[in-house]
Amino acid sequence: MKAAIVTIGDEILIGQIIDTNSGYLAKALDKIGIGVHEMLSISDDKHHILNTLSSLQNKVEVVIITGGLGPTKDDITKKTLCEYTNDTLVSNDEVLTHVTQLIETNFKRPISALNREQALVPSRCEVLFNKVGTAPGMWMEKENTVFISLPGVPYEMKYIIENEVIPRLIAKYKRPYIIHKTLLTYGVGESLLAERIEEWEDNLPEFIKLAYLPSPGRVRLRLSARGTSEEVLQQALTEQIALLKPQIEDCLVGLDEGEPLEVMLGKLLTSHQLTIATAESCTGGKIATVLTAVPGASAYFKGSIVSYATEIKETVLGIPSETIQQHSVVSAEVAREMAQKVQQLLKADFVIATTGNAGPSKGEAEAEVGTVFIGIATPKKVYAEEFNFGQPREKVVDRAVNKGLELIYKEILKNYEK
Template identity: 55%
Template sequence: MFAEIITIGDEILIGQIIDTNSAFIAQELNKIGVSVYQISSVQDDREHILQAIKEAESRSDVIIVTGGLGPTKDDITKHTLCEYFGDTLVENKAVLLHIEEIFKKFISTPISDMNRKQAWVLSRAEVLHNEYGTAPGMWIHRNGKVVVSLPGVPFEMKNLITSGVIPKIIAEFKRPFIVHKTIITYGMGESAIAEILDPVEVELPAEVKLAYLPSLGSVRLRLTGKGPDKQRLINLIEVEANKIKVLLKDYIFGEDGGEPLEVIVANLLTRLKMTLGTAESFTGGRIAQKITSIPGASVYFKGSVVCYATQVKIEVLKVPQALVEQYSVVSAQVAKAMAMNLKELLKTDFAIATTGNAGPTKGDSDAEVGTVFIAIATPKEVVVEKFLMGSQRDRVVQKSVNKAFELLQKEISKL
């Protein structure tokens, strides 16, 4: 069974707002075994809307349209749907009463005729009650297929999807089961993982697919099963997941629905009753920000020194100036000194230190843009690794943040 999602609004096409509605709808449809065939964004234009719905109806069983249901003249979705289905608009008394109640309770300005027009719906549509707004949803049947029109306001749309649309799809359509399992890896690139997993992919059952979802420093491996027997899909995916785990071993850090790496680190430190501090140069406090965004971080996180300037490294962290002059501020030696001295300064069990050149210029060092050193001070030693993170500043920083947590997790796990 297939569905399509159409979002209407010039504000999406000019980049004024981000289309989060489609992502939410797709996730909710996927949960009940409905595959999304296509997502489209179209202008507030009659011809464009008509063409988009016509094409979607030729391919899919359910078409969900959001947007263009407001009281202003540029909201033309209802009139366009009337033209498409050869229908007329009629006033719905229940919707009108709801609109009047909203104005009475929450809106200080008088209700206008333009607002009352939102109670007009297609005569053959089943009205979906919009608890939080004035524009109702509409469920329109034709030739065994359904077109659903919803307001574009996200919190109104979400409530209509979960309370109205999803239950109706479940009741009216026979759907296959879709089962996902996502394995999270760190420290190995997509192509390297694909090469290792080639024997697994070659022998995947027909009902199961494997997708690679790379991000900075991490690759998610999503196994998807689709078919009429849910338990069979669960069993098949579990078998394939175990094969992947055997092949990738230490590169696996969890599963989706589980915890991100910084939370895994937080749990380890809490369980061991150990503490952490960070000394950050080019990462500018982003490691500390990820840590402190986790509730209860004060149990294990003592603090951070954002030593962006070389002089701060020397004066606050007591990195010897001679060391900087001999090896450069972007060096393994300086990273090691930063971690050791931060650990001593804050009296922690572990410390992370970062120094590098994120670009676009070389700054106080002659190191090439993208050169990064990350040091982890442990109760026993200081481990330093060098990385070449590319030339795009934001990517260099974010990849380094992820890598720092990866290195810290490995060192904690050695205890």
């Protein structure tokens, strides 16, 4: 049971856009036991599309195609798919009604001729309803392969995958189980780790595959098991992890469940009815942005004061100007004051504060580029830590955001979970 993912669009081939759809699709398919054999990005060119489709025909059971469904002339996916499946385009009433309503509601105008073309679909295709956009998804079969065409706009693609495609794939195919377990290790390099666990790796059963995923400072070890019995796989993985653990005890952090930290933090705050706020300078509101990207954040997130200009730290937060002059605006003292003042102003249980220099040039504070102080206020104490997150700007901000979330997460765990 194999699938291929095809992305159509010149914007990807010239590097104007990074393809994030394929990664999402791979994850969604993997979850229901469908392995992705390959991913391809090709141009908006009829022959290129036709050649690609026939090269995948009968080689994989499922081909998911995204992109090229817009109403304009450069988008030719629909016509080409219709040609490939020897079909003709017909107008679909349900889609036409939906497109008409969407355009009338959002743009307060009647639909145009080009909008009308959005309702054209191959006569034998099954329409995959796109509630959140005008281009319908399409399910077409040819010999032993299903071709599924979806719009390239990420949230439209995701909507159709979740609501239309996954249920149909589950109903149509008998699939094996694929289970991944990822162990997160810190501080031991990939090659040393590999040498250390070589014997264990050599004795892994055939149906379990090991992969090393290194990134600066850490290595993730991914075990992937594939088979027909979920129970057998789970048990085999549990056994292998039990054998592995004693060998990597010094560097093992734990199992990586793949859930972002802000989601884990949100659950923790909700379950203890705690609230959080942020006092941001160099992160410019990004910690607040990340926290509020989680649905339901209003249950625990109070707000943020982004005091980017130094004067705002004085006028809005009420930090004495002497403190700033004496210690510099990028200092542990100011980070602590920011956290404490926002805790009082916004009446939050926990506060993350940041002040630093994200670069590229030195600011008024003369702190080195990359220096960030993170202040943490809890119901019991206030403290600050100094970090150097290197360069460039983007990395400094992202590392400060992650570190801030990590510090507060650990703080709450420590005080409320044990």
